[in-house]
Amino acid sequence: MNLHIGVLSGDGIGPEVTNQSIKILTAIADKYQHTFTFQHELVGAIAIDETGNPLPQKTLNLCLEADAVLFGAIGNPKYDNNPAAKVRPEQGLLALRKALGLFANIRPVKAYDTLLDKSPLKKHIIQDTDIVIYRELTGGIYFGEKTLSEDGTAASDLCSYSKTEIERVAHLAFKAAQSRRKKLTLVDKANVLETSRLWRKVVTAMASQYPDVELDFLFVDNAAMQMVLNPSQFDVILTENMFGDIISDEASVIGGSIGLLASASIGEKYALFEPIHGSYPQATGKGIANPIASILSAAMLLDHFGLLEEAETVRDAVERAIDLEICTPDLNAHGGYSTENVGTFIEDFI
Amino acid sequence: MNLHIGVLSGDGIGPEVTNQSIKILTAIADKYQHTFTFQHELVGAIAIDETGNPLPQKTLNLCLEADAVLFGAIGNPKYDNNPAAKVRPEQGLLALRKALGLFANIRPVKAYDTLLDKSPLKKHIIQDTDIVIYRELTGGIYFGEKTLSEDGTAASDLCSYSKTEIERVAHLAFKAAQSRRKKLTLVDKANVLETSRLWRKVVTAMASQYPDVELDFLFVDNAAMQMVLNPSQFDVILTENMFGDIISDEASVIGGSIGLLASASIGEKYALFEPIHGSYPQATGKGIANPIASILSAAMLLDHFGLLEEAETVRDAVERAIDLEICTPDLNAHGGYSTENVGTFIEDFI
Ligand SMILES: CC(C)[C@H](C(=O)O)[C@@H](O)C(=O)O
Ligand SMILES: CC(C)[C@H](C(=O)O)[C@@H](O)C(=O)O
Numbered sequence: 001m002n003l004h005i006g007v008l009s010g011d012g013i014g015p016e017v018t019n020q021s022i023k024i025l026t027a028i029a030d031k032y033q034h035t036f037t038f039q040h041e042l043v044g045a046i047a048i049d050e051t052g053n054p055l056p057q058k059t060l061n062l063c064l065e066a067d068a069v070l071f072g073a074i075g076n077p078k079y080d081n082n083p084a085a086k087v088r089p090e091q092g093l094l095a096l097r098k099a100l101g102l103f104a105n106i107r108p109v110k111a112y113d114t115l116l117d118k119s120p121l122k123k124h125i126i127q128d129t130d131i132v133i134y135r136e137l138t139g140g141i142y143f144g145e146k147t148l149s150e151d152g153t154a155a156s157d158l159c160s161y162s163k164t165e166i167e168r169v170a171h172l173a174f175k176a177a178q179s180r181r182k183k184l185t186l187v188d189k190a191n192v193l194e195t196s197r198l199w200r201k202v203v204t205a206m207a208s209q210y211p212d213v214e215l216d217f218l219f220v221d222n223a224a225m226q227m228v229l230n231p232s233q234f235d236v237i238l239t240e241n242m243f244g245d246i247i248s249d250e251a252s253v254i255g256g257s258i259g260l261l262a263s264a265s266i267g268e269k270y271a272l273f274e275p276i277h278g279s280y281p282q283a284t285g286k287g288i289a290n291p292i293a294s295i296l297s298a299a300m301l302l303d304h305f306g307l308l309e310e311a312e313t314v315r316d317a318v319e320r321a322i323d324l325e326i327c328t329p330d331l332n333a334h335g336g337y338s339t340e341n342v343g344t345f346i347e348d349f350i
Numbered sequence: 351m352n353l354h355i356g357v358l359s360g361d362g363i364g365p366e367v368t369n370q371s372i373k374i375l376t377a378i379a380d381k382y383q384h385t386f387t388f389q390h391e392l393v394g395a396i397a398i399d400e401t402g403n404p405l406p407q408k409t410l411n412l413c414l415e416a417d418a419v420l421f422g423a424i425g426n427p428k429y430d431n432n433p434a435a436k437v438r439p440e441q442g443l444l445a446l447r448k449a450l451g452l453f454a455n456i457r458p459v460k461a462y463d464t465l466l467d468k469s470p471l472k473k474h475i476i477q478d479t480d481i482v483i484y485r486e487l488t489g490g491i492y493f494g495e496k497t498l499s500e501d502g503t504a505a506s507d508l509c510s511y512s513k514t515e516i517e518r519v520a521h522l523a524f525k526a527a528q529s530r531r532k533k534l535t536l537v538d539k540a541n542v543l544e545t546s547r548l549w550r551k552v553v554t555a556m557a558s559q560y561p562d563v564e565l566d567f568l569f570v571d572n573a574a575m576q577m578v579l580n581p582s583q584f585d586v587i588l589t590e591n592m593f594g595d596i597i598s599d600e601a602s603v604i605g606g607s608i609g610l611l612a613s614a615s616i617g618e619k620y621a622l623f624e625p626i627h628g629s630y631p632q633a634t635g636k637g638i639a640n641p642i643a644s645i646l647s648a649a650m651l652l653d654h655f656g657l658l659e660e661a662e663t664v665r666d667a668v669e670r671a672i673d674l675e676i677c678t679p680d681l682n683a684h685g686g687y688s689t690e691n692v693g694t695f696i697e698d699f700i
Binding site: 245 | 425430438440444469470471472475491492494496497498502503504505506507508509510511512513514539540541542543544545547548551567570571572574575577578579580592593595596597599600602603604608
């Protein structure tokens with residue numbers, strides 16, 4: 001297979017970890033006789049610094065032409081506490097999601113047995129946790145109209161959803177549930193929000209098309225509790241953009257291994273793959289960033305193109321590294337290996 | 351002191367636990383020679399069932415006349431999965447918050463040493479956690495305009511905030527920080543929301559009035575992670591209504607003792623005290639509901655009127671009960687005591 005992959009490694013540790021994924025994808029291409037080409041463009045704070053725009057036109061063009069996008073991370077603290085900043089790195093990512101129509105963000109969260117002692121949760125709580133979160137990614141309060149009064153003393157953000165927006169991501173979540181433990185939990189705040197009541201109505205109406213899937217509902221505040229109290233009760237979670245941001249980040253730490261978690265953002269035509277960790281500026285350039293989340297994102301990319309055996313090979317190599325504790329310091333108490341070394345071990349194993 | 355207390359015990363386990371608080375407040379009145387009178391009215395699902403209105407006028411009148419409101423819980427599953435329901439129990443609580451101008455919801459979260467093994471978190475993670483959350487309670491997306499298109503295929507909720515709304519709750523949070531460990535964390539999503547940028551700007555501008563308080567900022571997704579990874583880093587958390595709902599519920603379970611957590615909702619003129627647990631319909635009438643959260647809410651009521659010694663007496667009695675394991679089944683592995691028995695033990699100890 002020929003794949004032209006747009007690489008947007010972005011800020012902070014983004015480039016370091018993405019380089020390891022490229023190494024792994026190249027090893028896979030060699031082994032299975034595919035041709036993967038990689039083309040780099042700027043995004044995020046670095047793109048602002050160099051071009052004034054967090055998503056330069058050249059970057060967007062690359063994403064529109066490429067078969068898939070491999071994304072690193074964005075964000076730089078110099079933009080965070082400056083409410084007056086007119087351009088922010090995050091705008092690049094949000095604009096990209098919108099431009100590519102990436103309406104579904106998919107995040108698997110799994111407790112790795114060998115890492116149970118890294119979890120902040122007790123072993124009996126976290127054990128057997130295996131969740132996939134489907135977060136709506138191009139609607140809701142992220143993209144609704146924003147206002148700021150002229151005197152700067154009042155502001156607003158509009159959250160809106162349509163039936164179509166809800167259905168397309170819900171179909172993916174129902175299908176995922178069918179291929180897993182057949183349970184789908186819609187997380188909303190239907191006791192307060194009109195949009196949540198629409199979600200509940202639309203998703204409930206769809207359930208008859210998926211008679212083998214058991215659908216249930218959880219208010220987001222309760223979901224935030226249940227994720228800590230009993231995460232293994234969940235199979236597939238479906239939720240709107242903002243709740244998905246919060247709940248999926250909460251979920252990401254319960255396994256003690258945020259450096260291992262990958263995500264795919266999918267639309268009708270385009271797909272983007274990224275580790276869920278951020279740009280982690282404090283770690284930049286130190287060779288301590290865990291490349292595994294990025295590498296597992298590359299595995300999700302392979303899955304997306306039906307290269308299931310290739311994806312499995314990557315996952316096996318990663319599990320081998322974890323089992324042998326060939327890990328960066330976040331997962332290895334005895335000092336650990338460098339980002340580069342972990343990548344090379346996984347490459348060699350492939 | 352004479353206090354006329356409006357009692358809205360509401361639904362589910364609300365009445366059972368509130369009865370214990372009344373018993374405790376009565377014991378305090380006897381011991382310290384105060385006169386506390388209690389007047390009951392309906393709220394929530396039971397008010398809908400009996401009057402068609404989750405907040406009948408008589409109930410609102412009582413709250414407007416009373417010195418304080420002691421609240422139980424509201425909610426009944428028969429209303430939850432019915433998006434078409436025109437009246438919902440929650441509307442009673444929301445209308446009450448608005449009518450009484452209860453703009454600040456205050457929730458202390460503490461890890462009790464004797465209960466550390468009840469926590470889903472590991473001991474070294476949860477130990478020494480002592481947080482107070484200030485949640486804005488009468489603004490934001492809860493109270494903004496809601497729309498539903500005529501054909502029912504599109505919906506919206508507006509989140510809006512003004513400088514004044516932010517300042518009044520922020521002043522309370524800054525003051526709380528001054529009387530504690532002098533750290534205030536604003537939780538927002540300033541990288542996406544205009545309202546969050548307003549929060550950051552307004553709160554930052556206020557910081558010079560509280561030079562002894564260290565102010566920092568956390569995006570809500572990161573806050574949801576930090577609450578699990580390292581809750582003891584927090585002192586006072588300040589946040590808007592919806593984020594406060596989610597983060598404070600998440601925080602409430604980390605100590606393993608949601609049955610112990612109280613809250614106060616404060617405005618310029620009125621104040622309402624309630625346990626943070628819900629109506630817990632499955633437990634209703636079984637005598638297994640933990641009355642301590644409600645009793646500690648009553649202690650917050652005493653604090654509010656400057657009856658600090660009285661409040662301390664209640665807290666001491668509660669800690670005594672916990673230390674001696676005179677607890678309901680949620681906290682007592684050996685079967686436990688009934689709601690009534692726990693209340694009576696605390697009463698006797700006073
Ligand atoms: C960077 C930020 C805008 C983004 C979001 O909130 O969607 C991030 O937190 C994420 O979850 O991908
Ligand atoms: C019942 C519900 C409307 C309410 C809220 O969301 O505010 C509750 O969850 C709370 O936190 O008091």
